[in-house]
Amino acid sequence: MLDPRAIAARVREPKISMKFNTSSKFRFINPSIVRRSSVLSRILLLAPAAFALAFAQPARGDEPPPEPPPSDAKGAKEKEADDHQHEDATVTVRGRVPAPSRGASDFNLRVGELSRVPRQNAADLLKLAPGILLTNKGGDGHAEQVFLRGFDAREGQDIEFTAGGVPINEAGNLHGNGYADLHFIIPELVEGLRVIEGPFDPRQGNFAVAGSAAYDLGLTRRGLTAKYTHGSFATRRMLLLWGPTRESTHTFAGAELFDTDGFGQNRGAKRGSAMGQYEGRLGRNGSWRIGAQAYTSQYKSAGVVRADDVASERIGFYDTYDRRQGGDSSRYSVWGDIETKSGDTLLKQQLFFIMRDMRLRENFTGFLLDVQQAQQNPHVQRGDLLDLHVDSQTLGARGSARWRTKALDQTQELELGYFARADRTASSQHRIDQSGAPYLTETDLDSRLGNIGIYGDAGLRPFSWLTFRGGARGDIFTYDVLDACAQRSVRKPSAANPPGDQSCLSQQDDPATGGVRYREPHDRRGTASIAVMPRGSVLIGPFTGFTASVSLGKGIRSIDPVYINQDLPTPFANVEAGELGVSYARGVGDVELMARSIFFQTHVDRDLIFSETAGRATLANGTTRTGWVGAVRATGPWFDQAANVTFVRSTFDDTHLLVPYVPDVVVRSDTAIHHELPFRADGEKLTGALASGITYVGRRALPFGQRSDEIFTVDASASVAWRMFEVALVATNLLDRRYRLSEFNYASDFRTAQQPTLVPGRHFAAGAPRGLFLTLTATLGGT
């Protein structure tokens, strides 16, 4: 995972004595870290450490070093070593122990030189994994909608996201249970990304339906870095990074300010983000980290436009119907963790606290949903603008103990772990009229959600070429939901106290009298359920670079609190997944090759399908996905090429009709070429780099038998570096293709026809036109 340049720098450090294979990418902790650890840092560590030590045995600190982390192409070699023995790993290095591979769908992605490929944000890094499509109809601060292997994972509902082990999915978020806004992650601070496409690892928890994505935070570019970007749509970005050269890559700080007018109408955005982490040594065989993060943004959103209005030029391709759309988003979090080894047991413990706030204003339907109700005073359609607000706090911890021993001349492993989080979430959704005043309360929930998961994971290796990995996970989910607007309608309202336009009523029908009786408008509901999920993988090989794997697993997605009923079993969405895969990894000279081929099938008993009228995903019937994934990556001394393709067929179980919106063909290519240039300036050679990211998405199935347009985009960058300076020119959508990023078929009425348009029609959110951005970077005192 470490940048080769960083490795070279480490080798030169006098206090580390080692030998290692150049293909190994260990993380190092300089012994001097302990001496440089500030008193403040140690004090800050005490709180999480005290909590952690309550669950973990103290480190004795005299154990051999943990195994190295695998990472993608190079990681394939390491995985090979991991799956066998580590006889030649005789170096004395320290670092975090990665979770073992779960098979061919376990993508441990090293960003490396592919960081030169233009990416808008950290979510774009997901495209390094096969089958990922990102769309965004909600604006620059709205979470990206992620499609993965035939899943419309919405804004994270079906993918478990973590950053440095800290969960990102928001339990109880009204816009989508599991909503995951990744914009707080500064892309330059992502060192690696592990994507498991499927629920095959017992460590995967809630929301790991389509899979999981774990961001590994780190900064390989050491020193002080200042970066300024200016470009199309009045976009400006200022970034500062700090990574002391003598600290590990996991000691860093970064902060950015971003401002843009956005393309077309109503797509402006402003945001600021800061992240920092310190990694220190714990004893002789452990390490600890503490980190903090802050993020706040405000953004506008164009929403969607009707295709028939664009065709008749009633509205422009990049225009908006409602300029009030947009939102605010903030996230603040702190975390701390330790990892140490005691005897044959590796202990991990992490504690985190998150404060999250978001507001979202969206109008998908125009003037459609404000139907006159009998109890209401007569009114015209007042508009469907949604004003959604979520305010949540999350406290949680996770820990594990991993025991290794020798048996049958092989390394055998057993890990026991837990995950716990408590969420307090206040959610409300109102409809806003043309004057900006709320006229209807649709939802007003105050939820307390609990989730405790435990798991056991064994790694049994009867032969050097055969590994059984798997175990089981159990999760309990508890709900305590106060619905402040539970009573919303009455058949025969009181004439003496008519409810009028009130949304939340204090009267209800009285069957005894045939009239009404008083009640408070709120209702409290609580329930709890437990889910048990077996998961396992068999890895066979490698044989001259080949490793075959079979993986099976069950996963769950907890249900939105809005669906909770008192004492009724919590309706989970259960997923069952299986796959057959084969991977190939070899080094050929200086070039490292990796290739994978995977066939998969996944079944979900209760899927989520986006409802434009509700403004969020709603429950649907069971679905099944079947498909194939192919991925290759070749990394050489002057190039890095990754490409992947995914075919998938997603159907409803009852009707066998296609699941709408999910792409059945996704192709992605990331290319980076970097080399010294035949020019010198002041005696120093210049280095240049070219990079491109190419995306093709086939015609997606839409409701009512329709197909979307294809998406084909090319992003490119060119850069020249000299000494501490680098200048880069980035072009997004280089071919300036006018494309529809998201497409939908549903009914809306934006008053562009004489009378309401009430039957489904095509809507879309425009993809960005070509953008050109110039970036200047200066790095002081680093590598």
Add this chain to the structure above:
Amino acid sequence: MAKLTTRVVALAVALAGAASACTGTTGSEIVSFEAFASGPADLPPDTATRGLSFTNGSGWSITLTRARLHIGAVYLNRSAPISGGQERQCFLPGIYVAQVTTGMDVDALSPALQRFPAPGSGTADHAVTGEVWLTGGRIDEPEDRRTIADVAGTATRGGESMRFEGTVTIGTNRKNRDVDPARPGAKPLCAERIVSPIATSITPTNGGALVVRVDPRAWFANVDLGELEPVSSESDLRRIPDEAEPPAADNLYRGLRGATGVYRFEWID
């Protein structure tokens, strides 16, 4: 796990599924079609010039020489309202199969197809009811001065004969005066402008045509023209007031809004 194992075995079969990833459908289809309106199909072609003669339920022999109707919009629905007379809501998102949203004036004395200014659109789902919107502006606007119906003709009963004419608007003049304070929105004005449910059985197809037949004879089914006063003592012309009184005026208005016998939907492939 046994079930999962079965699923893995099924992956071999799934190869074919993956190969067919780019095929299939989500069901139904988006369609567009032409839309027409006309008088009854059984009328002679020259009815508009000769007039339409018939006898209504009050014994009047009527010859209509003018019968124009403004149709604001037409919708077909996949579901029928539940019988029992629950309060009328202007529209219910999610039930619509087809729509014609650009209005036109229809000569109801002509059997010739009169094309709506813009084509209709919809989905290839079966419709069991339809709606005719009699409005000039937005359906929920409190006022609408657009003339919805414009009629004229002659009538005889026994020895009595007259000329008559009248116009119908649906604005505040049709507002329900008898409002339940507990349910002030139970009878909204917009509901007065919607003729529904009109029974039909149509599945729209791409490239087809929707025809709305309007029978003006049914407008006068219960109109006792004898209740009308002459515009002057010297004139035989009687004008139908654009309000709820006398009953003849109200019956004409109700006749316009009749869900049976007045409007008929036809589909031409």
